Amino acid sequence: MNRPILVIPCSGIGKVYGTVGRDAALQVVEELRPGATETMCLSLLVMGDEEARRRVQGAQTVTIDGCALACARKNVEMAGGQVGAAVMVLDVYRRHRHLKSQAVTFLDENGQELANRVAEETVRAIDALHDGRGDDHA
Amino acid sequence: MTMPEIIRKVGLIACGGEELPEGTISRIAARLVLEELRPLHTVTLCLPLFLAGGEAERAFARRQPTITIDGCEKLCARRATATYSGRPAVSFIVSEFIDYKGLRPPIHRRTLDEDEIALTRALAEAVAAEVDTLVEAQRSGGLGGMLSAQKGDGQKVVFADGTDEGLPVCACQSGGPPARSLQLASGAVQVVALDAILAQFAREGRPADASTLQDMLALVKIYNAVPPEAETDYAAALQREYAGFLARREKQA
Numbered sequence: 499m500n501r502p503i504l505v506i507p508c509s510g511i512g513k514v515y516g517t518v519g520r521d522a523a524l525q526v527v528e529e530l531r532p533g534a535t536e537t538m539c540l541s542l543l544v545m546g547d548e549e550a551r552r553r554v555q556g557a558q559t560v561t562i563d564g565c566a567l568a569c570a571r572k573n574v575e576m577a578g579g580q581v582g583a584a585v586m587v588l589d590v591y592r593r594h595r596h597l598k599s600q601a602v603t604f605l606d607e608n609g610q611e612l613a614n615r616v617a618e619e620t621v622r623a624i625d626a627l628h629d630g631r632g633d634d635h636a
Numbered sequence: 637m638t639m640p641e642i643i644r645k646v647g648l649i650a651c652g653g654e655e656l657p658e659g660t661i662s663r664i665a666a667r668l669v670l671e672e673l674r675p676l677h678t679v680t681l682c683l684p685l686f687l688a689g690g691e692a693e694r695a696f697a698r699r700q701p702t703i704t705i706d707g708c709e710k711l712c713a714r715r716a717t718a719t720y721s722g723r724p725a726v727s728f729i730v731s732e733f734i735d736y737k738g739l740r741p742p743i744h745r746r747t748l749d750e751d752e753i754a755l756t757r758a759l760a761e762a763v764a765a766e767v768d769t770l771v772e773a774q775r776s777g778g779l780g781g782m783l784s785a786q787k788g789d790g791q792k793v794v795f796a797d798g799t800d801e802g803l804p805v806c807a808c809q810s811g812g813p814p815a816r817s818l819q820l821a822s823g824a825v826q827v828v829a830l831d832a833i834l835a836q837f838a839r840e841g842r843p844a845d846a847s848t849l850q851d852m853l854a855l856v857k858i859y860n861a862v863p864p865e866a867e868t869d870y871a872a873a874l875q876r877e878y879a880g881f882l883a884r885r886e887k888q889a
Contacts, residue, residue: 509652510682511663520663523654524746539653541712544687545719569684576687603667 502536503582503624504554507562508570509540514602514609515564515587521605522587522616523562530621534628535560540570543577554579558627560620562587583623590616644774646767647702648680649724651713657742658707658730661756664748665730666705668760674767683713686720695861697722701770703763706730726766733759818877820869827856834881844879852878 507523510516527535542550555578561570562585571584591597591612599609650666653659670678679700685693696702697717704713704724714727734741734755742752818827833855842848849871856862862870 507654508682508684509654509663510684511650511652511666511680512682516682520652520654521746528746537654539651539655539659539710539712541651541653541659541683541716542710544684544716545710545712547710547712567682567685567688569682569688572688573684603664603671 501557502534503531503627504557504559504579505535505537505562505620505624506540506543506554506559506570506574507537508564508568510564510569512602513564514599514605515591517564517602517605518599518609518613518616519562519564519570519585519587521610521613522585522620525613525617526620526624530617531624535624540573543573546577551577551579558582560585560623560627562616562620564588582627583620585616585620585623587612587616590619644677644771645679645700646674646677646725646770647696647700648678648705648763649683649697649702649713649717650680650705651683651707653707653712654745656707657745657748657752658734660707660745660748661730661742661752661759662705662707662713662728664756665759665763668757669763669767673760673764677767677771683716686716691861694720697724698861701725701774703728703766703770705759705763725770728759728763730759733762818870818873820866820873822866822869830856830877834878837878838882838885844875844882848878849875 505523505526507519508516509520523537527537538550538553543554554574557579559574559579559581560583561568561574561581563570564587566586566588568584568586571581574581594612594615597608597612597615599606599612601609605613648666648669650662651659652663666680670680681693681696686696698721702717702722702724703726704711704717705728706713707730709729709731711727711729714724717724731741737755737758739755739758740751742748742755744752748756816827816830817824818830833852836855837848837852842851852874853862853867853871856870856874
């Protein structure tokens, strides 16, 4: 059985892109690739939690960041994790500018659609990582 | 002319843990306080920015009293805030709040059901009540942390220099007061709310003397990380800025 890939969003709280990234990540782990993926609390990594560090060091990771500060990717890298793919919500938005949204607390229709697109892109990255791992599968 | 009201700020830090439903509740409760319940008196920061960001982010809890909202007993928000920034004034733990209220533990991480939304709103109300307590403590001089602003229609904040900057919500400056470059002897730095602070002192008729500069530096330090060794440099730069500000103001008049 493949070792689950960790999908870690930044969950930024100030802008809609953080909410979009979080929804996309949970969509992937709960609906699109359940079993093949897991998520974990990014805040645990921020706190240097040993178990969290071991988890990111022992698995492939896909990060989803809302903005250019790239908190998810940076924190995973600082914890010694390997970022197999880094999805940027802003990049996806730039390709779908009609999905403009400012509803941060609860996603509106555009925000949800943008989250769906981010989830699709994340799944493509995950599938590529699975395909590329060959005999390395645990 | 209506005198500007001093807007006191309370920082909110939610753990937002992705693995547990309680993390989702911590995040949404914080957003409800920011967006609906106490928009004028709260500001937030993404917790991961403590590590991924710089000193400006780590000074967050030193700028204003802070309330942390954690999903579980691991207390990531409380510990991160205390470790990297400053000791929180108040801490909430969602799991304990649920026990205390005798409510059903949440099961959804992505989309909350009706009961979970009711729980989240109850938590947000409790956080808002603590915001009121902290704001009142600041008002009575018990805590530092203020930004001078005039309330317009009760929702929008109009800064003292007359610029309308919308609601200050996010400490990363999306929707917050603008930062502007201040030229120090050691190089340029970005100073949050610099223009609003200069305008406030000018409106009060304060001269560019040592007493004013001391008060101005104290106000700048509330919203900016000023290293102790750079305070003299900041004071000199603020004096130049303020003298220039007064001269331009006089010319315009």
